[in-house]
Amino acid sequence: MLERDSPTPLYEQVEALIKKNILNKTWPKGKKIPTEAELMKKFGVSRGTLKRAISNLQKNGYLVQRQGLGTFVQADIEIPLERGLYSFAEYFQAHHIDYSNKILSAKIPKKTSKVIADKLGITINDKYLCLRRLREVEGENIMLIENNINISSAPHIETADFSKESLFSIIERYSKETVEYSETKYSAVGANSEVSSYFSIKKGAPILYQEQLVHLSNNSIIEFARVWIKSNHFTLKTILHRK
Template structure:
């Protein structure tokens, strides 16, 4: 008798639901090897094609990885980013963990601030903004996609650097002559979609984490509105919290 979370669902969807429930409940924690296709077939009476389709759903979601000759495993994110009281760039975080990475600039231009950008950065409409897009990768492939809109009123000359080598935070402090002070950050879960799926080399239905942040200099002036997109199966955000 097969597992049935919803008897009206196709069998491969029911199997995906079953595996997902095991993972989310921590019964099958990160790094767990899944039963083999034959074991699923024998336990539930499913065909091989049904089992393969069910597992593929979770591969596309970024929850499971298939290792040739070894089987299927619950993905274990191997990169952490510390959040909380520290304003730490992703480049700084990766270097602290000893992870080699490269940065590809996929677009950069000076644009006039539209209504949304004007509101988010607190600058006049049509004020100059440097719009920068980057993909950061390791030897395992794309790791994150970053869109940055930088206030050129506080950061004149921010468009003069090669951001394949220069980190944005260091450039901001250099051209502004001030230290970064703090950021207001919002987190949200999203589905990758076609564009992000291509940039991050993941399925367009895979979950990604969006970090929307406004960074301010030490004098409280706005400097950057950033949108960062992280594949959910590669990154873990870590916070150290103290009870008030």
């Protein structure tokens, strides 16, 4: 229990006890934790002390507050890799996960870098759309997304509303082709200054990084995406069969 003569502040002790209950699965992922009144009585602390502990646990991805429902242990967002190609937005929609997109920028750069040109299979004189978005789930920024789109394969796509609709749906509508497959790779990287500021984490903290080339049914490359993912409660899942 709490050590009131300890130099460690009470809110940090409460935070450690709550975290222990989460890690040992006394309070399983996705489940509601006891109410504030119950926790204040259990730990013998004030509301202010408890709120500070819970706030820190929210910032670090252990808890999430849902308006009108209470505080819950943060559940992992699992992306099943074996079930075919679909976007993160399509996954969230299918699993009824509330999310929002903040458009940071959507512009056609004046100059195309050789890196982007090589990825999209275009020349440095060709134009492309660079779309940058910040995705929020249950009040927490979890993804910084950069989509580099070959607009020659999807004329006027820059006029679309990217804040609500799935990008793949938009691509298929403007290109009049279907999204066929992707080449995707993941790696663990340290957060740079921009990413750390969006995710409220320390610079250099580990995050998940994704690069993806998306191909249309006519074999052209429509998109090169770079995604930085806050990985404290985000997992990739697959099922493999041995031949």
